[in-house]
Amino acid sequence: xxxxxxxxxxACICVLEVPRxxxxxxxxxxxxxxxxxxxxxxxxxxxxxxxxxxxxMDWLAAIFRPIENLAETTFGLRRVNEG
Amino acid sequence: MKNLVxxxxxxxxxxxxxxxxxDTILILPxxxxxxxxxxxxxxxxxxxxxxxxxVLLYSTVGKRNAGRTFVDYAETVLGRWLxxxxxxxxxxxxxLSSAAHVREIGDFMTTQMMPETPIHAIHIFYAAVVLLAxxxxxxxxxxxxxxxxxxxxxxxxxxxxxxxxxxxxSNLLPVMENGLGPVMQGAVSTTAYPFAELxxxxxxxxxxxxxxxxxxxxxxxxxxxGVVIALIIFLSxxxxxxxxxxxNMYPSYALAKKIDVGQFLQRxxxxxxxxxxxxxxxxxxLYFYVFHMTLxxxxxxxxxxxxxxxxxxxxxxxxxxxxxxxxHFQQMNDYWPYMDLTLGVGTSLLLLAVGFIRGGSLSPKQxx
Numbered sequence: 511x512x513x514x515x516x517x518x519x520x521a522c523i524c525v526l527e528v529p530r531x532x533x534x535x536x537x538x539x540x541x542x543x544x545x546x547x548x549x550x551x552x553x554x555x556x557x558x559x560x561x562x563x564x565x566x567m568d569w570l571a572a573i574f575r576p577i578e579n580l581a582e583t584t585f586g587l588r589r590v591n592e593g
Numbered sequence: 594m595k596n597l598v599x600x601x602x603x604x605x606x607x608x609x610x611x612x613x614x615x616d617t618i619l620i621l622p623x624x625x626x627x628x629x630x631x632x633x634x635x636x637x638x639x640x641x642x643x644x645x646x647x648v649l650l651y652s653t654v655g656k657r658n659a660g661r662t663f664v665d666y667a668e669t670v671l672g673r674w675l676x677x678x679x680x681x682x683x684x685x686x687x688x689l690s691s692a693a694h695v696r697e698i699g700d701f702m703t704t705q706m707m708p709e710t711p712i713h714a715i716h717i718f719y720a721a722v723v724l725l726a727x728x729x730x731x732x733x734x735x736x737x738x739x740x741x742x743x744x745x746x747x748x749x750x751x752x753x754x755x756x757x758x759x760x761x762x763s764n765l766l767p768v769m770e771n772g773l774g775p776v777m778q779g780a781v782s783t784t785a786y787p788f789a790e791l792x793x794x795x796x797x798x799x800x801x802x803x804x805x806x807x808x809x810x811x812x813x814x815x816x817x818x819g820v821v822i823a824l825i826i827f828l829s830x831x832x833x834x835x836x837x838x839x840x841n842m843y844p845s846y847a848l849a850k851k852i853d854v855g856q857f858l859q860r861x862x863x864x865x866x867x868x869x870x871x872x873x874x875x876x877x878x879l880y881f882y883v884f885h886m887t888l889x890x891x892x893x894x895x896x897x898x899x900x901x902x903x904x905x906x907x908x909x910x911x912x913x914x915x916x917x918x919x920x921h922f923q924q925m926n927d928y929w930p931y932m933d934l935t936l937g938v939g940t941s942l943l944l945l946a947v948g949f950i951r952g953g954s955l956s957p958k959q960x961x
Contacts, residue, residue, distance in 0.1 A: 520906070526902065527903075534895075536894075538893070538894065539895065539896070539899055539900070542888070543903055546900060546903035547902075550903055550905075550906030550908075550909075551906060553907065553911065563914060565914060565917075566689065566915065567925060570689070570932060571925075574928040575927070577935065578931050587774055587777050587778035587781070
């Protein structure tokens with residue numbers, strides 16, 4: 511059911527935006543538009559289906575946790591109470 | 594992008610205030626309280642000191658690239674590909690921050706005010722308003738911030754005045770019992786959340802009418818916001834005590850529940866919620882606007898408005914995807930400040946250093 515709604519919204523957005531870009535021949539804009547919309551719709555459907563999408567925050571955590579640890583050990587930072 | 598929209602120095606200062614207060618007013622007090630305990634207010638003051646340094650850095654970058662946005666400057670200094678990579682990192686950072694701001698609203702609403710409503714519904718409605726603001730552009734966001742500023746100040750004064758009688762200074766003692774380490778740990782988040790996030794304004798600086806006033810407005814705005822944040826943190830610690838301030842997810846909201854004037858004026862925490870929704874809305878709108886500006890500069894688009902709706906769909910999807918539950922979301926507070934510092938301050942320092950080494954030939958002659 512939710513997928514139908516998502517598809518309907520995506521279709522509405524296309525109807526609203528595509529003709530204007532098509533008429534003024536903004537192909538690059540159209541490409542980026544399609545990419546963003548496909549990505550957004552895809553992720554929405556993936557969330558709805560519980561497809562186990564990867565969480566971008568976990569990637570960021572993988573990058574920035576070592577930086578956090580490094581900063582804390584270098585500058586002798588510590589916490590009074592955890593959590 | 595043709596036909597540059599212009600805002601004046603006052604509006605720029607207001608935008609700096611809104612970014613500084615933004616979502617931090619509700620989220621922040623708990624973070625330094627976890628790190629520094631009852632010394633969190635010292636962390637807040639240190640945060641202002643470091644924050645002024647950060648703002649001076651940003652305004653120096655802004656001055657060097659006068660008339661050009663951050664992304665253009667990155668591409669001038671580092672070249673098309675390396676600069677593009679920096680711009681892409683900035684783009685992703687801005688986008689994830691916007692998604693996180695939407696998520697904060699959703700989490701707050703579902704845990705404190707509307708527990709029966711699905712979080713997606715709140716996200717969609719909030720994002721719809723943000724998209725409208727982005728569609729209407731920077732001028733509109735700046736004027737909205739100007740229009741609501743007196744209301745914000747009024748609510749802030751009411752909030753602080755009604756809480757002053759319940760301050761218990763014994764909650765603040767002993768001062769610095771654990772030494773400087775925890776205080777500095779707290780200062781990381783009190784620097785990063787309000788001040789390092791001002792890096793989005795680097796994309797707004799070329800739109801300021803009077804480029805001579807940038808540094809002054811920037812400092813004034815950031816200082817005002819920082820004082821407000823420090824005040825809120827001080828009130829949280831001194832009224833709730835360090836334990837409650839650290840455990841509570843929204844200490845300033847719990848604080849507002851304490852307001853009780855003559856057993857008559859009670860439960861006015863919605864005032865704080867309104868204040869927070871307002872500042873957070875301006876912050877999210879500006880973030881998302883800057884996202885579109887970055888996108889438009891990076892891909893050399895002729896207009897950004899067609900991207901607003903599809904990236905709005907992506908925003909709502911991402912705000913749900915970034916964390917499975919509220920506890921996971923709170924865990925991000927451990928490393929999010931370092932992300933702010935790396936991508937805001939680190940990138941600025943890098944650009945400034947490389948620009949300095951490559952010499953003055955890159956700096957534009959005219960200051961438009």
